[in-house]
Amino acid sequence: MAINHYANIYKATYFSLLFLIIFCPINVVSNLLNNVTQESGAGQLGAVMLAIQNLLQGVFAITATSVILRFGVKGTVFSGAFLLSLFTAVMIYFSWVAQMPAEDKTGLYSNMFVYILCIIASILSGIGSAYLWVG
Secondary structure, three states: OOOOOOOOHHHHHHHHHHHHHHHHHHHHHHHHHHHHHHHOOOOOHHHHHHHHHHHHHHHHHHHHHHHHHHHHHHHHHHHHHHHHHHHHHHHHHHHHHHOOOHHHOOHHHOHHHHHHHHHHHHHHHHHHHHHHHHO
16 A cells, blocks of 8 residues: 555645735735834834744744644634734824824823834734644
8 A cells, every 4th residue: 555645735735825825915014014113203113023023923833732722723713813903903003193293192192102012012913923823
């Protein structure tokens, strides 16, 4: 009985192409994020956010299998998508605050609060994208 070593080559190729289609626009948006944060006066915040997100995606991809075993695939993918959507919400908030006049930026609209919120969103987004990647 011969073993077919190439039985799953079509599935692997299919999913590889899907990941290519999904992650090409994500890289474009990441570059845009870096440019937008620089132009709005936040300096290298976009690069720091992307570095945190990618680093944590790699770290939490290791632990994602245990999360899948605990919560199931649906729960893990749902929580990953929710954490990733928080990043989008924070970036909408960031762009809204960046357009405000400087004298109106106090409290929840201050630059320091927005920067901290962006870093927290990057952390959660890295965890969420790891769950989506593995889930």
